Amino acid sequence: SQQGEEDPQALSIQEGENATMNCSYKTSINNLQWYRQNSGRGLVHLILIRSNEREKHSGRLRVTLDTSKKSSSLLITASRAADTASYFCATDADTGGFKTIFGAGTRLFVKA
Amino acid sequence: KAGVTQTPRYLIKTRGQQVTLSCSPISGHRSVSWYQQTPGQGLQFLFEYFSETQRNKGNFPGRFSGRQFSNSRSEMNVSTLELGDSALYLCASSSRRSLGDEQYFGPGTRLTVT
Numbered sequence: 001s002q003q004g005e006e007d008p009q010a011l012s013i014q015e016g017e018n019a020t021m022n023c024s025y026k027t028s029i030n031n032l033q034w035y036r037q038n039s040g041r042g043l044v045h046l047i048l049i050r051s052n053e054r055e056k057h058s059g060r061l062r063v064t065l066d067t068s069k070k071s072s073s074l075l076i077t078a079s080r081a082a083d084t085a086s087y088f089c090a091t092d093a094d095t096g097g098f099k100t101i102f103g104a105g106t107r108l109f110v111k112a
Numbered sequence: 113k114a115g116v117t118q119t120p121r122y123l124i125k126t127r128g129q130q131v132t133l134s135c136s137p138i139s140g141h142r143s144v145s146w147y148q149q150t151p152g153q154g155l156q157f158l159f160e161y162f163s164e165t166q167r168n169k170g171n172f173p174g175r176f177s178g179r180q181f182s183n184s185r186s187e188m189n190v191s192t193l194e195l196g197d198s199a200l201y202l203c204a205s206s207s208r209r210s211l212g213d214e215q216y217f218g219p220g221t222r223l224t225v226t
Contacts, residue, residue, distance in 0.1 A: 033214075033215075035217075041219055041220065042116075042202060042217035042218050042219045042220055043202065043204075043217040044217070045214050045215060045216070045217075048214065088155065090155075099157055099160065099168045099170070100145065100147075100157060100204075100215065101157060102147075102154060102155035102156075102157075103154075104154045105154065105155075
């Protein structure tokens with residue numbers, strides 16, 4: 001079973017607009033990561049936020065983490081057509097080995 | 113620095129057969145994780161190997177197995193294939209010295225079981 005639930009499942013926006021995706025998880029985590037996947041290819045790591053951090057920025061990406069609500073959000077500002085992809089959140093809990101659990105993903109479509 | 117490579121990229125097998133997939137991690141990475149991705153179940157963790165030892169395993173039947181060699185290359189094997197095993201199999205490598213080390217994913221092997 002998956003750890004994270006993402007919201008929305010799909011999002012369609014115009015180029016230049018901001019896109020916000022949300023992720024909720026169930027258990028205690030050590031960190032939360034966001035990945036991008038283009039058309040069934042391999043995943044690309046976007047950003048990692050540790051459990052003791054609340055917000056992190058990387059270029060046009062802004063990630064927040066609220067451990068009390070067990071939720072995170074990914075904001076992509078000034079979106080581009082090239083941002084069209086599926087976005088996944090993933091959590092790592094130290095279970096005596098590392099086990100990354102992915103959410104169901106949000107499919108983002110940016111219209112030019 | 114070469115990325116994670118997976119072979120083969122595409123594979124078609126028949127129910128009941130077995131299959132072996134290969135993953136070569138980034139040079140210097142000692143951790144390799146395997147994931148199965150299907151439209152219905154999404155991305156699911158299969159197992160992780162670190163220095164030839166399986167450190168963690170997901171909730172998959174014993175038909176799914178793996179191993180890691182001394183050069184960190186990893187293979188996963190699926191025996192007695194079922195139609196539901198059709199999926200994109202992704203491997204990821206990491207230095208994994210500590211939690212939070214980034215994982216680098218390969219392009220995946222797309223397995224179709226007929």
